[in-house]
Amino acid sequence: MRNWMLLLAFNGTAYRGWQIQPQVPTVEGTLEQALSRLTQQHIKVHGAGRTDAGVHGLNYPASFELDTALTPEKIRVALNALLPHDIVVKAVQEVPQEVHARHSAVGKRYRYQIHNLSYADPFRLQQSWWVRRSLDLDAMREAALLFLGVHDFRGFRSVHCTSSSTIKEMREAELRELRPGVFCLEFEANSFLQHMVRILTGTLVEVGLGRCTQEDIREALSTGQRKLVGQTAPAHGLAMLRTLYPEGLISWPAEALDP
Amino acid sequence: MRNWMLLLAFNGTAYRGWQIQPQVPTVEGTLEQALSRLTQQHIKVHGAGRTDAGVHGLNYPASFELDTALTPEKIRVALNALLPHDIVVKAVQEVPQEVHARHSAVGKRYRYQIHNLSYADPFRLQQSWWVRRSLDLDAMREAALLFLGVHDFRGFRSVHCTSSSTIKEMREAELRELRPGVFCLEFEANSFLQHMVRILTGTLVEVGLGRCTQEDIREALSTGQRKLVGQTAPAHGLAMLRTLYPEGLISWPAEALDP
Numbered sequence: 001m002r003n004w005m006l007l008l009a010f011n012g013t014a015y016r017g018w019q020i021q022p023q024v025p026t027v028e029g030t031l032e033q034a035l036s037r038l039t040q041q042h043i044k045v046h047g048a049g050r051t052d053a054g055v056h057g058l059n060y061p062a063s064f065e066l067d068t069a070l071t072p073e074k075i076r077v078a079l080n081a082l083l084p085h086d087i088v089v090k091a092v093q094e095v096p097q098e099v100h101a102r103h104s105a106v107g108k109r110y111r112y113q114i115h116n117l118s119y120a121d122p123f124r125l126q127q128s129w130w131v132r133r134s135l136d137l138d139a140m141r142e143a144a145l146l147f148l149g150v151h152d153f154r155g156f157r158s159v160h161c162t163s164s165s166t167i168k169e170m171r172e173a174e175l176r177e178l179r180p181g182v183f184c185l186e187f188e189a190n191s192f193l194q195h196m197v198r199i200l201t202g203t204l205v206e207v208g209l210g211r212c213t214q215e216d217i218r219e220a221l222s223t224g225q226r227k228l229v230g231q232t233a234p235a236h237g238l239a240m241l242r243t244l245y246p247e248g249l250i251s252w253p254a255e256a257l258d259p
Numbered sequence: 260m261r262n263w264m265l266l267l268a269f270n271g272t273a274y275r276g277w278q279i280q281p282q283v284p285t286v287e288g289t290l291e292q293a294l295s296r297l298t299q300q301h302i303k304v305h306g307a308g309r310t311d312a313g314v315h316g317l318n319y320p321a322s323f324e325l326d327t328a329l330t331p332e333k334i335r336v337a338l339n340a341l342l343p344h345d346i347v348v349k350a351v352q353e354v355p356q357e358v359h360a361r362h363s364a365v366g367k368r369y370r371y372q373i374h375n376l377s378y379a380d381p382f383r384l385q386q387s388w389w390v391r392r393s394l395d396l397d398a399m400r401e402a403a404l405l406f407l408g409v410h411d412f413r414g415f416r417s418v419h420c421t422s423s424s425t426i427k428e429m430r431e432a433e434l435r436e437l438r439p440g441v442f443c444l445e446f447e448a449n450s451f452l453q454h455m456v457r458i459l460t461g462t463l464v465e466v467g468l469g470r471c472t473q474e475d476i477r478e479a480l481s482t483g484q485r486k487l488v489g490q491t492a493p494a495h496g497l498a499m500l501r502t503l504y505p506e507g508l509i510s511w512p513a514e515a516l517d518p
Contacts, residue, residue, distance in 0.1 A: 011381040056382075080378060088378045117514060119339060119347045122270040123315075123386065179518055255376060259438055 001065040004075070005095045006031075007252050008060045011086040013126050013236065018051040018060075027051075027087060031062065034082035038075070039066060048101045048243040049108065052195070054235035056127060058111070058258040059090075059242050061250070063101040091256040099249060107171065107244035109188040110197045113237050114205070116181045124182075129201075129237035135208030137175060137183065143207040144173040144185065146217045147200060154224040156200055157193035158232070166193060166224075173200075186241065195232050202230035260324040263334070264354045265290075266511050267319045270345040272385050272495065277310040277319075286310075286346060290321065293341035297334070298325060307360045307502040308367065311454070313494035315386060317370070317517040318349075318501050320509070322360040350515035358508060366430065366503035368447040369456045372496050373464070375440045383441075388460075388496035394467030396434060396442065402466040403432040403444065405476045406459060412452055413483040415462070417491070420453035425483075427451065432459075445500065454491050461489035 010027050020029040028047055035043040047062045070078070072092040079089045098104075113128035115121050116137075120130040147170045154166035172188040185204060187197055203220075206212035212230060220228040241258070269286050279288040287306055294302040306321045329337070331351040338348045357363075372387035374380050375396075379389040406429045413425035431447040444463060446456055462479075465471035471489060479487040500517070 009378075009381055076378075085379065085384055086381045088381050090376075090378050117349075119268075119335075119349050119515075120344065122268055122345045122347050123317075125344055127382065181514055255440055256378075 001067055001097075003063065003065050003095050003097050003099060004072070005061055005063045005093055005099065005101065005250060006076075006079075006089050007091040007256055008057055008062060009088050009090055009258065010057045010060065011126065012051065012054050012056045014086055016053040017055065018047045018049070018057075027057070028062075030084065030087055031079075034079050035064065035066075037082050038078050039068065046101045046103075048105055048240070050194075051240060052198075052235045052238070056236075056239035058239045059252070059256075060240055061101045061243050063095065063099060091252050093250070093252075095250065099245075101243070104245055104249060105191075105243045106246055107188060107190050108192060108240065109172070109186060109242040109244065110192070111239050111241040112185045112187075112197060112201045112233065113239070114183055114185070114201075116183070116208075121182075126236060127239070128182075129234050131205060131208075133209055135205065136210065137177060137208065139210075140185075140204045140208040141175040143204055143212075143214050143217055144175055146214060146221070147173045147187070151221045152224055153193055153196055153221075155220040155226050155229060156196050156203070157226075158195035158199075159226075161194035163193050168192065168196075175204075188244075197238060198233045198235065199229060199231075201233040201237070204230070205233065206230035260326055260356075262322065262324050262354050262356050262358060263331070264320055264322045264352055264358065264360065264509060265335075265338075265348050266350040266515055267316055267321060268347050268349055268517065269316045269319065270385065271310065271313050271315045273345055275312040276314065277306050277308070277316075286316070287321075289343065289346055290338075293338050294323065294325075296341050297337050298327065305360045305362075307364055307499070309453075310499060311457075311494045311497070315495075315498035317498045318511070318515075319499055320360045320502050322354065322358060350511050352509070352511075354509065358504075360502070363504055363508065364450075364502045365505055366447060366449050367451060367499065368431070368445060368501040368503065369451070370498050370500040371444045371446075371456060371460045371492065372498070373442055373444070373460075375442070375467075380441075385495060386498070387441075388493050390464060390467075392468055394464065395469065396436060396467065398469075399444075399463045399467040400434040402463055402473050402476055403434055405473060405480070406432045406446070410480045411483055412455055412480075414479040414485050414488055415455050415458045416452035416485075417454035417458075418485075422452050425452060427455075434463075447503075456497060457492045457494065458488060458490075460492040460496070463489070464492065465489035 016024040045064045076092040177183040275283040304323045335351040436442040
């Protein structure tokens, strides 16, 4: 069978996350439906990973097997004609047989957007958490550095998380300000636990509000106690930005990659 | 009577433009309703100018008279509690009696957003025109300069436009690329005719597609013939960016101004 990889962008507002579930709209389910209509067969799609309801995808990869005479560009255009406006295929490429969107991944990068203005911005509402009380961004930027390196993040996951290993390597954790009060947090690690980015974000926001200290974070990392850290930030501010693969395995056209 | 000026942002998708009309949702109508609920009296609001259905406002000023003991910040917060999520009051200030959002204006600046990618971006769809065929941005950038200065723009207005004077001074006309394929056109003039920015944009896109030349634009500017220029670009890509007032008349807090 030929093996294909898609690069997707999706606005997650209308979906109950990536993973297919009966009776509710999911990104995976919507994509598999479009593929079924295109190919007249059932195709199982493998996404880079689960996402929570309402979370977005900026450069989200998914792989599937299909024997077809269609060119990658024909597949792309045909799928986009079948998909709703909130999901788009930005690029398609044929990949070696062993490549799998999730199993081949060696890391992920997430972006969490926040606007810390006195008003909720009508153009950002679906993609950015409005935090009204003034945040100390320098304190947040500094505290983010505590997450760098190899840590046991069991204090920073959902109670429903079933991951066997809670030790992760955080390679980047940074705050980038786009304009005064409008910023994002970006986290890159080998992998993430359930709700981990949202809890890291909630914790840094507590730091920005002066309600959580660097010492609290150090203690949560060493003891694994969930109660020491912040609330889970809302889903709609979060987007999966990038899935990382071994060097040279996948290369997308620059135009298709959201920066 | 005390005189007030509001700085608004609105996502125009759900509205039939700024100006109040019976039976249909308008930004002005929605704002007057919120003001009525707040003050228990009918308040006439004066916006900076009409906008077409679907056009957005990034820093849109509106003035009204009201005797009240409320502070500007109380007015702001109370109105935001009453307004729907797609309209927000970013700032409120008391202004001298003679100030009027429209009559006092000495210029306006509009932004038209375009994404020239092989796919329609799900995060830009409401605010940016998707142009699929590849555009020559350098040609567009050069052609935009032809609009600078004082010209008779009667070839660049809607057939329904009733302005008595079609001579306008274009002070800026520029193309700014945000990332490859994602750009905006910005136009600043003393005032604009109906549909003028959308026709200027449609014309520059024709230039970018190689279907309209600089010579065509020069001729349209000198003869006023509408048929020489491009189609009217869709409303949803357009936003009023700023209304200009005489130096020192109004100064908004930096945080409230979308750049």
